[in-house]
Amino acid sequence: MTSAGIEDQLKQFGLSEKEIQTYLAILEQGEAKASTIADDTGVSKRYVYSICEKLEDRGFVDVDDHVVPTKIRAKPPETVIEMLSGRLEDIEPVLKQRFSETSSRPQRFDVIKSRVTVIKRLREYIESAEQEVVLAVPEGYLPEVAEELSAAIDRGVLVLLLVSDVDDPEHALDGIDGPVGSVVRVWELGMPVLLAADEQLGIASPAEMVSRANSDDRAIAIVQGQIVPIISSSFLANYWPFARQHFVVDPVELPQTYRSFRHATLQATLHSQAEATVYARATGQPVETDDSFTTLQGAVVETRQGMVEPQTNTIPIEHTIIIETEEGNVSIGGPDSFLEDYEARKVTLERP
Template sequence: MRFEEDDSCMDEDDQFIRRILVNNFSLSDYEADVYISLLRTGKQSMADIAGSSGVPRQRVYDITEKLQDEGLVEVINESPKHAYALPPSDAFQSVQDEINVAMTHMEDMYQTQEDIGTEIAMFKNEATIENYLERIVEIPSVTISLTFPYQLLGKYETIFRQIPDDVHSKCIISNVPREFIEDQTINLESVTTLASQVRGTPKEEPVAICADRETCLLWIGHPAHAGPNTSEGFHITSPEVSFLFDRFITDLLWSQSKPIRLSEHVQELPRTFLRIKDCIEYVSSVRELGTSETLLVEIEGFDTRRKQPISIAGELLDYYQSNSDIRAYLVINAEDHDSNSGNVVSVGGWNSGIEDYEARQITLRDKNIKNNDDKN
């Protein structure tokens, strides 16, 4: 009696295997019955297979030949003809390999995320975190700040080198091996062109990347982490939260890290900054090298007294910044659009209260280059 006609003669394992073979491997009912019979009994003649499987003997010959073509059984052309099942681990290895490849691709595609809020999403899949890492470097139009472990640079360095040259980038390399640290500097020339400004620290830090102070990626438990590799990533689109992470990187971590980049390297003007301290650091480098005598400043921000948006421009006269003081400001001779007369004003950074204006965006230009452009 065939298994299909009376499943009661099959144990639960046989029923389960038969269902898998028919539903998932496209075997016919007869083919599944013959294969299970050979798995159970080993080498058999065609007559024995017909008896143990319940499949008509005239069909057994064709079925065993087809199963041999599928790589599931081996047919012995002797008299009488026999057949036996190949080890399942060998017979289904190619299928298993294809499943593994497919699973890898699907894991890469799958967006494993848990919404924590409308502006924060958490990812637990490392491939998803890597996808967001590639995306975030394409976002900034003005500035990007990041911390990244030395041990992962080999894998991800090409991603960071896609950041456009006109985007001001500040990079802190964490987990720097002690052999690269010399007094107050880090001897790691291979990363000096990774960003506009590069520093390093032997301390372990999470991966944190902030684009334009509006979008942030935080990767905790990354592969270079000393503890368990939990690979939890957070994609943050809240400007308020991203702003705090940017301050954490550019103020706290930056002040605690050691310089890597050579001071002689200064990127060309014009350049745009969101942080006034970045602007002043650039101006200091320009003045030290004597590459530009007169700088023009364009400010987009707020009037600290009137609490109104402003746009001003003028010649840079002076600036102030100190490691022991949280204040930083520019002094410019602002153009008076009504009378064309000069007006010396002070411009501070975020949350300024003493200065005349609070800068949200600062653009530096070389006066000589601008004049040449105007003539053209």
């Protein structure tokens, strides 16, 4: 690569032309005095000090001002590359989150007039889920979507399933092959059909739309990242707490990385209930700030959640992992959190 090519690449990391010239001069020397660098770059020695302080802050050089004259040392290239790669990894989940929020999927609101279309759309949305599904469906129509739910479980998707209008709670899943939910609750009462997949795809339907072929009711299908979370929030706040826990998946083998924060919280809770020590590593940002993302890691000391019994959260939307760090306990929530210290886009759970 030519010198011009190297300079162009370094500009991609936010270095100015003078900073690049100074850094390359230091690289060629390995270690140099400010006066030597000033001579090589044609700038004042005072300006060299100013630039080198910025390069040190960025992780490119070390400034040794404990000797006279001050020496500036270039960090080994492999160290700099590792540092830059780490920063790119830190912003990866943020970029992916922003991309998913503005992806090519068109926003859409469809009024559905037939039971057949409701079932078809339920299957389509479950099949497309990559991270999370919350679903409430009458017991009589669970077989209509059981295959898609099982496939979602196999893909590693979190599935919170509420089976409503149940005649015999003890035998609600009889006749269903394979797991159909990470957590399954049952309720004797009827309720609307609700689905939220990856907080992007949603369906809300009166129960009669799937239980009666000639219903005059209408359902709505939503493709809208700002509206669908309302469905999952209503599901967790108004229905889920009142249903009876029927099935809970076993803790998974670790390590596992999750982009669904609820899924990470569920697994951290299950391991904690099994009295297993779990460490969490998250890429997080202080809530309600524009501060940069940082890596948080430590042993999980507590979770707050309402997905499995016993419920430990204070409000239905609270799903929190609390870890022990050198600075003390830190609480971490998912994107757009406001109750916790940090919001995280990605969480890795691992054993000691």
